[in-house]
Structures are given as structure tokens and as C-alpha cells.
Amino acid sequence: MADKITLAYGGGGEETNKLINELFYKHFNNDILTSAEDAAVVNAxxxxxxxxxxxxxxxxxFNGGNIGKLAIAGTCNDLAMMGAKPEYISCGFMIEEGLDFETLEKIVKTMSEELSKVGxxxxxxxxxxxxxxxxxxIFINTSGIGHIKKENISAHNLKKGDVILVSRDIGKHGSVIMAHRYNVETTAQSDCKLLWDEVNALIEAGIDIKALRDATRGGLSAVLNEWANASDVGIEIEEDKVPVSDEVTGLCEIFGFEPMDLANEGAFIVAVSQNDAKKAEELLKKFNSNASIIGTVTDGNRVVLKSPWGSSRYIELPKGELLPRIC
Known part of the structure; x- marks a missing residue:
């Protein structure tokens, strides 16, 4: 295999076959893929x-991951947020001529490692x-399929009295990408990870899950506003209950961002019935000690952030170009 990817590797001939057989089949080996048909046949x-x-x-x-880890985690997490266990994934690579083969192999190997974690x-x-x-x-396109283990998880399900939780501290991925982009040193690690284990724990425990959403682009602010609009409810968030690390706070002060607007790739928001809130929090804390109940569903159609000092303000949808190409 050459040191760099050339246009010949996309030509459909000998070089393409080498790339497929010596790289992709090596790391993504399974009977469905290696049958080399024009379409995969799966049990649905x-x-x-x-x-x-x-x-x-x-x-x-970046600290805590790479584009390959992000592609697998992002795709699998979208399935998990619908109560579905990730099973089958398609993957399209758009590779720039001249990319080091070593770089491509590192990305593919990481993808294989992440796939093995969720099966x-x-x-x-x-x-x-x-x-x-x-x-x-390199750009990567994916699609994912998973069988639904718990039905009727939807942004349209929220009712007054439901409780909102976050699975961990927020803003890690967005702040780490910012730091890399602008050459700012930081010890912070992206939160990029698979979320099925946490979601499955909630399902197995019989938690009355109303809605789930991984807080990627637009962060916590976007999720809460989308839910309020979808269910025509209000949401009140306790500012001092929202977990934010010191590293993220510091980077936000440098760049002038709000932690609640920053992208996450390993944090999700969940709405549950009031009776299950404490149990859900206890379960999530087993995976990350920063998991927390952060608010409740109320009347109205706005998201309100309440400070520890009794003041409050609206949380709006993020506007403008926050930070492009974070995922």
C-alpha cells in the first residue's frame, strides 16, 4: 500500500480493491460486508x-477522539436517542488525494474499536x-439502523411536571474543538463516546422516559427549545444544577461563548416522569458523577434559566455561526 492516497484508489480498479481488502475488510470484517454485494441484506x-x-x-x-470515533458515536447515539440498539451502519468515505495512508488507517482502526463496544x-x-x-x-457519511427496544420516545411527549436531566457536564466537545482551532492549550477532553449503555440502563430499569436527545450542535440550549416547541410546554432550568467543568468555563470566558450553547458528543438530555426522576439520576450517576436533575416542565412555551439569586432569563436558540465543522 502506498504512503499516500492517490486518485487511483478511487478508480474502481486494483488500487481500490487493495484499499477495500487490506484496510476496510481488515478492520470492519463481518460476513455481510465481505460478501461484497451492491447492497447489504440485513434482518429488519x-x-x-x-x-x-x-x-x-x-x-x-482532537483531545479525546478523532473523526472516526465521532462518526461511529454520532450515528449510534442518534439511534440510542430513539430507544434503539445500534446494529447496522453504512459508511461512505470522501478522501482528499494526498492523505497519508497512516492517518486513514488510524481513523478506520478507531471506528472498529468503537463498533466493538456496542456490537x-x-x-x-x-x-x-x-x-x-x-x-x-477526509469527510465521512454514515447511516445507521437499530431495532427499537423502547417505543414512544419523542420530543412531543413532555407534560407539565416532567423532570429534565443531563447525563454529564456539558460543553466539552465544543470547547475542545475551539481550543484546537485557535491553538489554545487545554487539558480538557472531548466527551465523545457511545451512549447506548446509559440509555439501555434507563430502559432496563423501567424508567418512564418521555424524550431523549443528544445535545450536539446548539448544545443544551437547542435541545430545550426544540422540546418546548414540539410539546408546547415551558421548561424551567436551575442554573446552579447545570454541570459545567472548570476547563469549559475558562475556555468560554476566553472565547465569549455560553456553555449551554456548545456542542456535546457524549452527553444527552432526558425527560422523565416526576416519580422516576431520582431513580434516573442515581442510574446516570453510575456512569458519570456529574449527571444531574436540572429542571422541570411547566406551562408556557419558553425556556427559562433561574439563577441561584432569584433572577431569571430566557434561554434562546443559539443564533449565527457559533463554530463551524465541530462534527
């Missing part, structure tokens, strides 16, 4: 969730190699 009996996503993060490698498989894929300058090193 019962209700399934189906999602698609694309990943263009810059830089490709999912890449069952079909595509590779395109484009001239230098057409993409920035």
Missing part, C-alpha cells in the same frame, strides 16, 4: 430506527477519492 423484523449523518470535523484529531457492524460502504482541495483531508 420488528420496528427499527434509521438515521443518517455526515462528519467534517476540523481538526481530524454494531459496518455492513456496506463506499469510497471516493477526489482531487486535492476538493475536500479537507
Amino acid at each position: 423484523n420488528g420496528k427499527i430506527a434509521f438515521t443518517t449523518d455526515s462528519f467534517t470535523v476540523s481538526p481530524l484529531f 454494531a457492524k459496518i455492513v456496506c460502504g463506499d469510497t471516493k477519492v477526489v482531487p486535492a482541495g476538493s475536500v479537507d483531508k
Whole structure:
């Protein structure tokens, strides 16, 4: 295999076959993929969730992960947020001519490691190699399928009295990408990770889950506003209950961002019935000690942040270009 990816690797001939057999089949090996048909044939009996996503993060490698880890976690987490266990994934690579083969292999190896954690498989894929300058090193497109383990999880389910929880401290991924982008040293690590284990624990415990959402682009602010609009409810959040690390607070002070607006890739928001709130919090704390009840569903159609000093303000949807290419 050459040291760098050339246009020949996307030409469909000998080089393409080498790339597929010596890299992708090596790390994504399973009978469905290696049958090398034009489409994967999978077992889809019962209700399934189906999602698609694309990943263009810059830089490709960051504290706590890389574009490959992000692609698998992001796709699997979207399925998990619908109560579905991730099972089958498609993967399309758009590779810039001249990318180091070593870089590509590191990304693919990371994807394989993440897949093994959740038991999912890449069952079909595509590779395109484009001239230098057409993409920035590598873009990845995915789709994912998973069988639904718990039905009726929806942003339209919230009712007055329901309780809102967050699975961990917020803003890690967005702040880490900012720091890398602007060459600011930080010890912070992206929260990028698979979330199925936490979601499955809630399901197995019989928690009355109303809604789930991973707080990616737009962060906590976006999720809460989307839920308030979808269910036509108000949401009140206790500011001092929202967990934010010192590293994220410091980076937000440097760049002038709000932690609640920053992207997360390993944190989710969950709405549960009032009776199950404490139990849900206890379960989530087993995975991350920062998990917390942060608010309640109320009347109205606005999201309100209440300070410890008795004042309050509206939380709006983030506006403008916060930080492009974070995922």
C-alpha cells in the first residue's frame, strides 16, 4: 500500500480493491460486508430506527477522539436517542488525494474499536477519492439502523411536571474543538463516546422516559427549545444544577461563548416522569458523577434559566455561526 492516497484508489480498479481488502475488510470484517454485494441484506423484523449523518470535523484529531470515533458515536447515539440498539451502519468515505495512508488507517482502526463496544457492524460502504482541495483531508457519511427496544420516545411527549436531566457536564466537545482551532492549550477532553449503555440502563430499569436527545450542535440550549416547541410546554432550568467543568468555563470566558450553547458528543438530555426522576439520576450517576436533575416542565412555551439569586432569563436558540465543522 502506498504512503499516500492517490486518485487511483478511487478508480474502481486494483488500487481500490487493495484499499477495500487490506484496510476496510481488515478492520470492519463481518460476513455481510465481505460478501461484497451492491447492497447489504440485513434482518429488519420488528420496528427499527434509521438515521443518517455526515462528519467534517476540523481538526481530524482532537483531545479525546478523532473523526472516526465521532462518526461511529454520532450515528449510534442518534439511534440510542430513539430507544434503539445500534446494529447496522453504512459508511461512505470522501478522501482528499494526498492523505497519508497512516492517518486513514488510524481513523478506520478507531471506528472498529468503537463498533466493538456496542456490537454494531459496518455492513456496506463506499469510497471516493477526489482531487486535492476538493475536500479537507477526509469527510465521512454514515447511516445507521437499530431495532427499537423502547417505543414512544419523542420530543412531543413532555407534560407539565416532567423532570429534565443531563447525563454529564456539558460543553466539552465544543470547547475542545475551539481550543484546537485557535491553538489554545487545554487539558480538557472531548466527551465523545457511545451512549447506548446509559440509555439501555434507563430502559432496563423501567424508567418512564418521555424524550431523549443528544445535545450536539446548539448544545443544551437547542435541545430545550426544540422540546418546548414540539410539546408546547415551558421548561424551567436551575442554573446552579447545570454541570459545567472548570476547563469549559475558562475556555468560554476566553472565547465569549455560553456553555449551554456548545456542542456535546457524549452527553444527552432526558425527560422523565416526576416519580422516576431520582431513580434516573442515581442510574446516570453510575456512569458519570456529574449527571444531574436540572429542571422541570411547566406551562408556557419558553425556556427559562433561574439563577441561584432569584433572577431569571430566557434561554434562546443559539443564533449565527457559533463554530463551524465541530462534527
